[in-house]
Amino acid sequence: MPTQHRAIQSRQALIRSAAETFLEKGVPAAGMVEISRRARLSKGALYFHFTSKDDLTLAVRDAALATLQEIEDGFTRSPEPLPTAVRDFTVELFGRVESDAVLRAGLRLRPETAPGLGIYALEQRWYALFLDKAVTCGTGGPAGPHASDTEPRRTAQLLTSLVVGLLHLGSEDVSWWDRESIVGLWALLPAAPDRFPTAGSIPAPTQIPAAG
Numbered sequence: 001m002p003t004q005h006r007a008i009q010s011r012q013a014l015i016r017s018a019a020e021t022f023l024e025k026g027v028p029a030a031g032m033v034e035i036s037r038r039a040r041l042s043k044g045a046l047y048f049h050f051t052s053k054d055d056l057t058l059a060v061r062d063a064a065l066a067t068l069q070e071i072e073d074g075f076t077r078s079p080e081p082l083p084t085a086v087r088d089f090t091v092e093l094f095g096r097v098e099s100d101a102v103l104r105a106g107l108r109l110r111p112e113t114a115p116g117l118g119i120y121a122l123e124q125r126w127y128a129l130f131l132d133k134a135v136t137c138g139t140g141g142p143a144g145p146h147a148s149d150t151e152p153r154r155t156a157q158l159l160t161s162l163v164v165g166l167l168h169l170g171s172e173d174v175s176w177w178d179r180e181s182i183v184g185l186w187a188l189l190p191a192a193p194d195r196f197p198t199a200g201s202i203p204a205p206t207q208i209p210a211a212g
Contacts, residue, residue, distance in 0.1 A: 007049075010039075010049065011059075013041065014035065014039045014045075014049055014056065015059050015063050015102060016039070016101060016102055017035045017038040017039035018030065018035045018057070018059070018060055018105075019060050019063075019101045019102040019104070019105035019106070020038065020101050020105070021034055021035050022057075022108070022109070023101060023105050023108070027053070027110075027113060030053070032046060032047075032053060057109065057114060060105055060109070060114070061106050061109060061113075061115075061116065061117055063102045063103075063106065064105070064106020064107065064114075065116060065117065067096060067100060067103045067106075068093075068103065068106075071089065072089075074092065075089040075129065075133075076129070076133070081137070081138070082130065082133050082134050082137065082138070082156075083155075083159065083186065085133065086130060086162075086163065087186040089163075090162075090166065091182050091183070093163070094167075094170060094177035094182070095177075095179065097170070098174060098177055107122075107167070119167070119168070122164065123160060123164050126163055126164070127156055127160040130156040130159050131152060131153060131156035134151075134152035134155055135152050138152075166185075
């Protein structure tokens with residue numbers, strides 16, 4: 001196996017090992033020796049790739065952000081109407097969160113530890129993403145792509161609140177991330193965006209319990 005390929009594999013193994021350890025013990029209690037042993041690599045190999053636990057924590061964050069960007073890119077390319085595209089985005093997102101320890105750990109890092117993945121940063125990120133599609137493609141209602149400025153904003157705010165709320169709820173009970181649960185919830189949404197409640201009527205989710 002070429003040296004460069006082995007180095008890439010070692011780095012990925014260390015990031016995955018760090019994420020799993022962070023999830024089990026939290027970042028403060030996670031030891032570098034334990035992380036290297038879990039990855040079946042020497043402590044020297046760990047420090048070859050990462051100079052400190054802070055450096056490794058940022059690598060977990062960056063890997064989580066890269067996965068999140070991949071999921072968001074799929075949403076942007078979706079030909080489906082906005083509500084359906086957001087539903088599919090939500091199913092994909094939480095399926096990946098459940099199966100990918102790095103993404104799950106990244107989403108649980110404290111905002112000051114890993115900027116960009118805090119709940120409020122995600123809320124702003126997804127609102128901008130959903131609003132852009134709403135303005136570009138319409139909200140999926142009878143008004144189509146020429147809807148007023150208020151309608152896309154209200155729709156994007158509601159859908160963002162749903163995704164962020166499910167993120168919070170699923171951190172305590174993963175059944176909220178089940179595909180059937182998400183599809184069932186989306187089926188309860190009114191067909192026309194002008195019947196959506198305003199975002200201000202939806203309680204803001206509390207902070208997700210952080211890993212470190």
